[in-house]
Amino acid sequence: MENPPQIAGIGTAVPMTSYTQQEMLDEFGITDPRIRSVFLNSAIERRGLTLPPLMPDGSRATETQGQLLKKHTENGLAMGREAIEACLKDVGATLADVRYLCCVTTTGLLTPGFSALLIKELGIDVHCSRLDVVGMGCNAGLNALTAVAGWANAHPGELALMVCIEACSAAYVFDGTMRSSVVNSLFGDGSAALAVISPAEPAGPAVPAEPAVSAVSADSGWSAARRPAGEAAGALGPGLLKFSSCIIPDAVDAMRYDWDDAQGKFSFYLDPEVPYVVGAHSEIALGRLLEGTGLSRSDISHWVIHSGGKKVIDSVRANLGLSRHDVRHTTGVLRDHGNISSGSFLFSYERLRAEGVTAPGEYGVFMTMGPGSTIEMALVSW
Template structure:
């Protein structure tokens, strides 16, 4: 299959927008907030390559310590802060896409930090005043890789409805899944994740909505990239390596990360890339831009080593990790936004989007500007 054939009628990314909480903390500030003195835990926080993260911490008690939140409290946090960030991300995305809420025909919402019925898609349609006939989809519980899983569905819908605008919104209130118990299991998770939302607009060729007929040019003179193809690689033998399950001792859900995750993901990165490029005539050296999920320092290093990437190739991924931590399903869109703002993309450039998460799974997409 030639690259030219792949580009025929490919849906295009026309805009992206992100949002984070107004409250942010350095790693040292978090250690101080919770009076953490265990040297092992402190080392995990301070050697994470993360400088600051947006979080919504438990409420302060009269004596100055942080309270303990019930599962109900955490779910309410997921709902209120998720809606707020999701709204902000959508509005920023539509502005970047030179579109309005009236143009939205499909809304896909992604989250792993809480279970709501109805989900964020219905809630955002009501909150933003999107047309009641807007088609929608909620992708819940897939984890950090879910952004690309959902983007596959969004691209498929856009292909079937040329000229109609589709939106995907990743809403992750990671502080709504934190458990504070001093164990290494919880501490690794608490040292890594941050709150954030990211939205992306997708449009297939055809008669675009009136307000979006002329796409806003991206920095460097390039237009939004076409989504040429996707690949997926699940690693069944590592199905328990990343889990969000019920913790009886605390009476709430908690997340678990196996220490071997970076190496498992890295070992399968090359296989996933081969699958993505199979039949296109492209080689890894033909890829100009890499947008990788900011899963953590060790994960990024393992992927970089296994794919032969330079530090420059993943500069936006490490920058997002440094400034926001792991934002779960929306992390790669934060990196994509930085790539576009960098002004380095040119017409004809190829890019690879990559996410990793529970399953264990490696997801990839091939794009071209």
């Protein structure tokens, strides 16, 4: 692609409170050895969470679905705002520069969605185009980025933002079952915002025209004012070259967020076979992504993969022939934050960028996995 949409900056946010796996077991007085093993062998050390309030006897309250939705809204807005502000600071832009806002979440349902609420709370221009991607799960960050890149490509020089907001604490059910315990051992709260812009088109013949007051040029001050560590001065981040999707209909029920009649609230479900299903289809998905590009697996220098869980990561590694070094940020994010659902891969990208190891002409693959079951991929180049 000539002049593909490019990543211009990133910002992340997590809750003020976090817990180790052992602290979580202690908080809820979990003694079942099977459940303790799930927590302590998860390759997760700490996660940002907002736990239910404490009761007078020291136990944790049982939250209603209404209380969980309130937590989703309040925590989501706080994290989303922080991530957006960090992202705009990263690129040297302001809220007045934002022309498109795409919000992604799976951990609650709101109408109006986070996009409208954040535009109101932050004071973003009321004419800002927006999109809410809701309920798609851990893969949704790349589904949304496809839309964001398409908008940016159609509006050269204008700033688009995607923000993944996942208050996983608002989707927990504490019923002591293995189904819930697997979920409770894995997910953490977090938000990640990504700025995308298509370079302004080359100037054509001089034609007098009114200046586009709202347009943000790729050559304007904000785009070159702040560059990520390790990237050349005045350069944007990687270009978004191509996206691909692979859905596995036979595993449509393997990952669900649906209503639990017994608990009177929504709850997550993860099939134990999920890691192997995803792993077995990852090579097919990569083949689809690289089809027609002239590239092969060996041409990919950098891998940014969703931190879905230890077994998922290991299965993808084995099927794609990746080294531990290839997934170092994926495992690092899992260790430090748990699975942050749709925003996990952006936390990994932030770490890759901070290393400053990417070079012009190198290719990378972004990969997310989630309900459907679905594997999403994006091909990028520096």
